[in-house]
Amino acid sequence: MSTSTPVAGPSSLSDALVALQRKEISSEELVTGLLRAIERWNPVLNAYIHVNSEDALACAREADARRRTGDPAPWLGVPIGIKDNICVRGQPCTCGSEILKSYRSPYDATVSRRLREAGAVFVGRLNLDEFAMGSSTETSAWGPARNPWDVDRVAGGSSGGSAAAVAAGMAVAALGSDTGGSIRQPAAFCGCVGLKPSYGRVSRFGLVAYASSLDQIGPLTRSVRDAALLLSVLAGRDPMDSTSLDVPVPDYLAAVDRAPDHLRGCRIGLPREYFAEGIEPDVEQAVKAAVADVARLGADVVEVSLPHTHYAVAAYYLIATAEASANLARFDGVRYGLRVPSEDVVEQYERTRAEGFGPEVKRRIILGTYALSAGYYDAYYLRAQKVRTLIRRDFERAFQQCDLLLTPVAPTTAFRIGERILDPLTMYLGDIFTVPANLAGICAISIPAGLDSRGLPVGLQLMAPALEEARLLQVAHVLEQTRPRLPRPPLASRASKGSPA
Amino acid sequence: MKFAVSIGLEIHVQLRTRTKIFCGCPTTFGAPPNTQVCPVCLGLPGALPVLNREAVRLTVMAGLALGCQINRRSKFDRKNYFYPDMPKNYQISQYDLPLCVGGGLEIATPSGRRLIRLRRIHLEEDVGKNLHFAQSSGVDFNRAGVPLMEIVTEPDLTSADEAHSFLFALKEVLLHGGISDCNLEEGNLRCDVNISVRPEGADELGVKTELKNLNSFRAVHRALDYEIRRQIELLSCGRAVVQETRRWNDELGITESMRTKEEAHDYRYFPEPDLVPVELTEEQLTEWRAQLPELPAARRARLMREYGLPEYDANVLTADPDVADFFEAAALRSQQPKIVSNWIMTEVLRVLGERGISIRDLPLTPDALVELIETVQRGVINMPAAKSVLAELMEHGGRPAEIIERRGLVQISDRGALEPVIEEVVRDHPGPAADYRNGKAAALQFLIGQVMKRTRGKANPKLVAEVLRARLEGHPPSS
Numbered sequence: 005m006s007t008s009t010p011v012a013g014p015s016s017l018s019d020a021l022v023a024l025q026r027k028e029i030s031s032e033e034l035v036t037g038l039l040r041a042i043e044r045w046n047p048v049l050n051a052y053i054h055v056n057s058e059d060a061l062a063c064a065r066e067a068d069a070r071r072r073t074g075d076p077a078p079w080l081g082v083p084i085g086i087k088d089n090i091c092v093r094g095q096p097c098t099c100g101s102e103i104l105k106s107y108r109s110p111y112d113a114t115v116s117r118r119l120r121e122a123g124a125v126f127v128g129r130l131n132l133d134e135f136a137m138g139s140s141t142e143t144s145a146w147g148p149a150r151n152p153w154d155v156d157r158v159a160g161g162s163s164g165g166s167a168a169a170v171a172a173g174m175a176v177a178a179l180g181s182d183t184g185g186s187i188r189q190p191a192a193f194c195g196c197v198g199l200k201p202s203y204g205r206v207s208r209f210g211l212v213a214y215a216s217s218l219d220q221i222g223p224l225t226r227s228v229r230d231a232a233l234l235l236s237v238l239a240g241r242d243p244m245d246s247t248s249l250d251v252p253v254p255d256y257l258a259a260v261d262r263a264p265d266h267l268r269g270c271r272i273g274l275p276r277e278y279f280a281e282g283i284e285p286d287v288e289q290a291v292k293a294a295v296a297d298v299a300r301l302g303a304d305v306v307e308v309s310l311p312h313t314h315y316a317v318a319a320y321y322l323i324a325t326a327e328a329s330a331n332l333a334r335f336d337g338v339r340y341g342l343r344v345p346s347e348d349v350v351e352q353y354e355r356t357r358a359e360g361f362g363p364e365v366k367r368r369i370i371l372g373t374y375a376l377s378a379g380y381y382d383a384y385y386l387r388a389q390k391v392r393t394l395i396r397r398d399f400e401r402a403f404q405q406c407d408l409l410l411t412p413v414a415p416t417t418a419f420r421i422g423e424r425i426l427d428p429l430t431m432y433l434g435d436i437f438t439v440p441a442n443l444a445g446i447c448a449i450s451i452p453a454g455l456d457s458r459g460l461p462v463g464l465q466l467m468a469p470a471l472e473e474a475r476l477l478q479v480a481h482v483l484e485q486t487r488p489r490l491p492r493p494p495l496a497s498r499a500s501k502g503s504p505a
Numbered sequence: 506m507k508f509a510v511s512i513g514l515e516i517h518v519q520l521r522t523r524t525k526i527f528c529g530c531p532t533t534f535g536a537p538p539n540t541q542v543c544p545v546c547l548g549l550p551g552a553l554p555v556l557n558r559e560a561v562r563l564t565v566m567a568g569l570a571l572g573c574q575i576n577r578r579s580k581f582d583r584k585n586y587f588y589p590d591m592p593k594n595y596q597i598s599q600y601d602l603p604l605c606v607g608g609g610l611e612i613a614t615p616s617g618r619r620l621i622r623l624r625r626i627h628l629e630e631d632v633g634k635n636l637h638f639a640q641s642s643g644v645d646f647n648r649a650g651v652p653l654m655e656i657v658t659e660p661d662l663t664s665a666d667e668a669h670s671f672l673f674a675l676k677e678v679l680l681h682g683g684i685s686d687c688n689l690e691e692g693n694l695r696c697d698v699n700i701s702v703r704p705e706g707a708d709e710l711g712v713k714t715e716l717k718n719l720n721s722f723r724a725v726h727r728a729l730d731y732e733i734r735r736q737i738e739l740l741s742c743g744r745a746v747v748q749e750t751r752r753w754n755d756e757l758g759i760t761e762s763m764r765t766k767e768e769a770h771d772y773r774y775f776p777e778p779d780l781v782p783v784e785l786t787e788e789q790l791t792e793w794r795a796q797l798p799e800l801p802a803a804r805r806a807r808l809m810r811e812y813g814l815p816e817y818d819a820n821v822l823t824a825d826p827d828v829a830d831f832f833e834a835a836a837l838r839s840q841q842p843k844i845v846s847n848w849i850m851t852e853v854l855r856v857l858g859e860r861g862i863s864i865r866d867l868p869l870t871p872d873a874l875v876e877l878i879e880t881v882q883r884g885v886i887n888m889p890a891a892k893s894v895l896a897e898l899m900e901h902g903g904r905p906a907e908i909i910e911r912r913g914l915v916q917i918s919d920r921g922a923l924e925p926v927i928e929e930v931v932r933d934h935p936g937p938a939a940d941y942r943n944g945k946a947a948a949l950q951f952l953i954g955q956v957m958k959r960t961r962g963k964a965n966p967k968l969v970a971e972v973l974r975a976r977l978e979g980h981p982p983s984s
Contacts, residue, residue, distance in 0.1 A: 091551045104550065111544050113551060212550040216778035245553050246780050327778055330583050333594030334548045338644065349589055349642075376585070376773035385775060 017082070017177040017230035024071070024081055031064035031071075031081025031125060034176075038083055038127055042174045045495055048155055051169040053088055053146040054096050055128035063125040070123070079237065080123035085175035087166050088129040089136055090221060091210040092116045095126065099212050100134045100144035103335045103342045103360030113210020114242045115179060115221050122237050130178055131165025134362045135332065136186055136214045138162050139434055142425045143364040150421070151193060152493035153460050157418040160190030166224045167194035171461075171493055177225045177234055181211055183218045184320050185413070185438025188450035191224055192413035192463020195452045195490045198224045199231045199477075202470040203445035204249035206235075207242030213331040215324035216247075218442040228451060228481040232256035235473060251471055259474035260481045267482055268302035273406030277313040278437055283415045286456035291412050294453055294464050297486040298410065308405050310398040313440060315391045317432055320439040321368075322375045322388035329372030335360060367428065396444045403469045408479055411437050413450045413463035437465060446470050449480045452490055458498065461490065507705040508737050511713075512668050512698055512729065513624075513660035516675065517653045518685045519631070519693040520563045526630050526652035527554030527597065534691045538636070538645035546650035548592030553779050556581075560652035561604065561783055562793060563684045564628045567654060568605030569790075569797050570682045571623055577785050579604045581628075581777040586770050589642070590633040592649050600774040603627035604783070610678065611802060612670040621671050622659040629653050648692075654684075660699065660710060665729035668698065672722050677801045681826045689721055696725055701746070702736045711736070712746040716760055718753045728753040732760050804829060812842035821850050827864045828854070835871035844878055852892065856899050868902030869895075877905040889962055890914040918965040920972060923956070926964070927972050930955045941977050949973060 067081030141164025163180030191198025
C-alpha cells in the first residue's frame, strides 16, 4: 500500500493536453482519476484544503461536450490546482488562515480568468503557509502539507500544497505564488519544477497580497515543458494590475521544443556566495554534478560574485513584512471573514485579529509595523530598500559576465515537520538562495537534480535576467534532460513503520 | 497686548470625474448604500488599484491654475490607520512627492489684494461613510475611492474673514477650471484649519490647533472666530495653548478637544507598491496648460479691458463662470456692454437668487436679452414694459418682439396721439396743474403718472414730460 502509485493516466500536463485533444481520454476520466488520487492520498499529505469534486466533474463533463462540438479552446477540460491565495470566483480563498476560513471570493483573479477562458477545470484549493508566510506550510490553519517523499517531512512552503499535489499525482499542474522562494523551494523539496516569473510578467490581480513588490504567481509542474505551457497562459499585460509589464509574450513552448541538445555558447555563472554558506554536502554535490553536466554540454562555466547576498535575507524580511503589515490591515472583521463581536470597534479589531491570525503572521505584522514606525523607518525600511538596489545591481553586473546563474535552491533538502517551526530565524535563513531573485525582480526556476542519500529530492536553481523566461526555460529543459528521472515518490514515512495512513 | 493670527487651510476637493480614482465605479452622489462598489473599492482580498488618469489631469489643472510647480515625477504612498470607513485600513495618498508644489491665490482684503501661498496639492482616495443605527452601525462604501485633491496653504491667512475670502476665491477657480463641482451640500469641498496666535511682533508662530468637522464656509468662519478668541484669552491670562486637534461643535458654537499631539497617529507612510510612479512629460503638461480655461482674475481684467466694464461689474459677473459666459455671448452682439451688464447684474441675478437656479437653467438666451435692450434703446417700449417682457423671457423664453406684439406693449411716441390725453389730464386735475405753474415742480410727476395710467403704461414718459411742460408753461397746443 505504502508504495502504490497514485495516478493512472497522463504523467504530465503536456501529455494530458495531447491525450485530451486526441480524445484518448476524456476530461471526466482525467478529473475522476485525480479525485480518486486525492481521496486516497490527501488524508496523508494534506495538500488540498478544499476539493471541488462535484463542480470539477461538472466542468469536466461540460468541457467534454464542448470538445465534441469542435470547440477549439486549447485547455478544454485540463484540470489545474490553485494555491488557496489566488481567487477563483465562488470558491473559498482562505489563505490558510482562520481569519478567512468562511470567505469565498466573488471574483476571478486574472490568472484564473485566463485559465477559465482557455477551458481549464479548477480541481481544488491547495494548502499553503498562512498568507504565504512561511517556508514549510506548517503555519497553515489547516495543518501542514506533508512531503510525498517522506510524510514526516515538510513539503516546503509556502506553496507546499501545490508542490506536494503535483509530485504525488494529485494534480497535473498547479499554480503557486513566490514572494521569497515560495514556488521554488517546495518544488525542490517535493521533486517537481517550479518557476518564479520576472516581477510584472504575470498579473497579481486576485492574488491575496503578502508583499506586493515581491509577489509573483507561477507554475508548479512535472516538467520544464509543462511550466512553459502554463506560463504561456498566465503571462502578459493586465490592465487590472498596474505593475504588470506591457511587453510581448514570447512563445515559451517553442523555446523549449526548439532547444538544442547542447549548451555551446551559453555562459553559466556560479555565484561564489551561493556555495559558501552552510550547504548540506548532498545538496552541494548535486549542484556540482549539474555543473559538470552543463560543462559537458558545452556551456562556459564562469564564477561570478553577488557580493550583497549576505544582506538579502535581512532586507527581504524588512521589505516583505513592511508591505505585509499594510496588506493585512484589511482583515478587520468589518466587511468579510472572521468577526469576533465586541463592545466597540477597536476591541473588535483586536479580538478578531488576535484570534484570526496565527503566530507567524502576527510576528511579521509586528516586525513590518516596527520597520515603518516613526524614528525607525530610515534605519530599517529605507535601508532595506537601498540594499535591494545593491542586490539588483549585483545581478546586473553578474549578467554581464554570464547568461544564467546556476545555484542550489535551498541549503538543505526537506526538513522534518516541527524541526524549525519554533526557530523562525533558522527558517528565514533557509531562504537565502531564493529571496535575491524576488528582490531583484528577475526570473528563476527550480528543477529536480536527483535524490540525496536519504532519498529526498534536491533542487537546482537557474536564474536569468528579468523577462528572459524563454532562455531560462530552454536551458532548464536542456539541463533537465541530463538529470536522472525521479522515481515515483513513496508517499510514506521514511521511518521504519511505513505509511501512517 | 495685541495678537497676530496665522491660519493655514487644508481643503479636500472632490474632483469632477465620472469614475472613482482606482476602479471603474461611478461617483454619482446619493445612490443607495453600497450600490457603487466593487472588489477594488471594497478592499477585497487580492484586488489592486489602477489609477484614473482623469483625476491626475484635474489635479494638475488645479496646480496650473494656482501657479504651482508640477512635479514631473510623483508617486503614491500608503497612509496607515484603522478606521471602519477605510476598506483597506490604509489610504492611498501622496506623501513626499505630491503632484503639485508651491503656488498661490490672491484674495481681496481691506488693505488690498494679497497672495496666499500654497504649500502643495496632492491626490488621494476618499473613505466610506459610517452610519449609526439604534442597535448597530454600518458603513456605506459608495464614497470610498472617490478622488480627492488636498490643497494645503501656508499659514498666510490672518483672520476668519480672510479664510472665508480665500475659500470663495478658490471655489471660483475650481469652478472656472471645471476641476470640481464644488457642491458643498454633497461634500465636494471639505476644509480643516490650522490656527495659532502670537503676540504681535513675535517672530515665531504660536502653538497651533487643528480644527475639524467644518461642514460649510460659514462654519469655518464661526469656528475661526471662536478659536481665535479662545487662544487669545488663554495667552492673555498667561496660559498656554495645547497643540491638539479640536472638533467644531456647530450646535454649541464652540471647539472641543479631540486628541492631543501625544495621541496623534503614526501613519507609517511608505511608497504604494501596487502603483507605478506618475511620470508627466513636457508635452503632456503643454497640452493640459492649453486646455486650461481662463481664470477669474484674468477674466476680470479682460472684461474690464475689452468691454470697458467697471471693476465692480467684472467681479460680480465672474463670480460664476456661466454668468460670465452669458454676459460675453450677449455683449459681443450688443453695442453697449455696460447696459447688458446692468441688466444681468440686477434683473437676471435677482431671479437666479430667488429661484436658486443656474443661468444655464434659464430659458432666456443672450440673443433675446440683446434684442430686448435694443428695443428699449430705440424707444419702442419703455423700461417698466421691458422688465415685464424680461420676466416672461426668464420664465418661458421666446422672442421679445413676439411678446411685445402679443401683449401690445409698443410705447406711444406719437406726439399727436398723446396730446388729447394730456389735455384731458390737465383739465381733470386743475389743482396740480396750477401747483406746477406756481413753481411746484413735483406736481409734474403726478400729472405724468396720470397720463401713463390712461395709456396703460404705454406712453413714452420722456415725450409726455416734454409735452406737459410745454402745455403748462403757456405754449399753446400745436393744433
